[in-house]
Amino acid sequence: MGNKNEIEEVTCECCSGKHKDRDAKEKKDLMNRLKRIEGQVRGVENMLENDVYCTDILVQVSAITSALNSFNKVLLANHMKSCVADNIREGNDEIIDELVVTLQKLMK
DSSP states (O other), X not given: OOSTTOEEEOOOTTSXXXXXXXOHHXXXXXXXXXXXXXXXXXXXXXXXXXXXXXXXXXXXXXXXXXXXXHHXXXXXXXXXXXXXXXXXXXXXXXXXXXXXXXXXXXXX
């Protein structure tokens, strides 16, 4: 794959089957966000194991939800600036329909 934003078809049971090569900085930033979220989830697990009060756990779960929403916003912005924009430039307007479906799923 030559273009860093190029998408190729691959088989994947859990997703669309498309693949995107991300530049090192984007991948590192996204991975760091996920690692922090993973740590927050482990923290909630420890809170539960230590019988921490319900509202304290709920507040931490809310923080995790916010962190996941923030991750989604960054990933969506990157997707629109690269995948969507590149596809439109190449004349593939079907990407707009894909984006609409994705946004509908995110707004449930």
